Amino acid sequence: MTSVKVRVPAKVNVQLSVGPLRDDGYHDLVNVFHAVSIFDEVVAEESDSVTIRVEGHTVDQVPVNDDNLAVRAARLLARHAGRSPGVSLRIHKTIPVAGGMAGGSADAAGALVACNELWKLGLPMADLMELAAELGSDVPFSLLGGTAVGTGRGERLTEVEAGGTFHWVFALADGGLSTAKVYAECDRIRQATGEKVGWPAVNEDLLRALRIGDPKALGPELSNDLQPAALMLRSRLVRTLDAGREHGALGSIVSGSGPTCAFLAGSKEHATDLAVSLKAAGVCRAVVTAEGPVPGAVVV
Ligand code: ATP
Known part of the structure; x- marks a missing residue:
């Protein structure tokens, strides 16, 4: 070979x-x-x-x-x-x-x-x-x-074990964000606000929604502790997230350390409609639809 x-x-x-x-x-x-x-x-x-x-x-x-x-x-x-x-x-x-x-x-x-x-x-x-x-x-x-x-x-x-396929829309941004800088900003915000940070725990309601494949239940459970830091470093993402909510996303979240924003849709058709609306709103560089879960690295 x-x-x-x-x-x-x-x-x-x-x-x-x-x-x-x-x-x-x-x-x-x-x-x-x-x-x-x-x-x-x-x-x-x-x-x-x-x-x-x-x-x-x-x-x-x-x-x-x-x-x-x-x-x-x-x-x-x-x-x-x-x-x-x-x-x-x-x-x-x-x-x-x-x-x-x-x-x-x-x-x-x-x-x-x-x-x-x-x-x-x-x-x-x-x-x-x-x-x-x-x-x-x-x-x-x-x-x-x-x-x-x-x-x-x-x-x-x-x-x-996810109980079905979830449909997503991703708003891609111009330029990246450094993961290290986003974590540093998260620490800075926490120190400045005196926020008490507890031991992280898995959200059982989120796991249940994943297991039964229910996007309506999953949407409100999406959470990302790095989001405030990503929004502080890239304030225009607030508009991107708002646009997703306004156009009916079941959940809107910054992906990891950002700046990509992820929107959960209820179906493939809903994802396509949401992608069109986000593109028209002009709140990001590009919009792509995707589904998950998919397998990891595979030889093709
Ligand atoms: P994560 O979500 O894991 O925090 P990310 O998706 O935000 O990471 P990457 O695309 O992995 O970010 O890129 C982070 C940095 O890693 C880039 O700015 C680049 O300098 C470096 N890098 C090294 N190898 C690669 C690679 N194969 N593809 C992309 N970036 C790479």
Whole structure:
């Protein structure tokens, strides 16, 4: 085999609860991940050296050197397997860059699966999950896909069986937001307001809505503790979220650290109508519809 193509999804956090800042600089999280049908493609081809090419929208912000998460994933896997890391990686990005949808993590997960196949390593999922956790707290979920509760820094995952397909509309923004800056702003706001931050806990009503596949029940339960910080750093997102609510979204939320906004619809038709209204409202760069849950990184 000289070439392997892997498709890997974006995620939206349907719950993101951020605990107090820990001494090591991280936060304990309860993170309910949901994989949606916006996909990056990672193609791995045989090569003597490690090369990376990135295609798609706003890819000028994606590093094309050893900082690229896909390259880091390939090198980590090669080291783990005790072989040379030679591979030519090509990424086609559809997941918005620095958009709060785990695009970099998706590419890392895609590279792990693609190189495992290309190099005929035959490593089981459990091994890939461990390597994924070393690369970043969202990478294990990008491998797994579906819907899952993440605890710790988000990397300890428990799958949730979703009882149906949910229909989403995503409002993509111009320019990204740095995840680190959004967390720092969240800490700053909490300190300034003296907010008492409790231990994060999973919302059982949200899990029930996911399990029975009920978008009407899920909409009001969507929550994101990073949203106030994202809105503080990018105030025009307030208008974007308002527009979604005005046009009948069942739930409106900033996706992860933003600036992408996610809107839950009641059906595929509702999602299409909502997308048209959001586009007409002129509150974002682009609008895409997607459904979830979808599987994690798969060879195609
Ligand atoms: P998350 O939701 O996991 O917090 P994000 O979706 O907001 O992340 P990414 O698209 O993962 O953000 O990009 C964050 C930064 O990571 C980018 O600005 C870029 O510099 C860097 N990066 C490294 N590798 C990649 C990659 N393969 N794709 C995108 N960004 C990458």
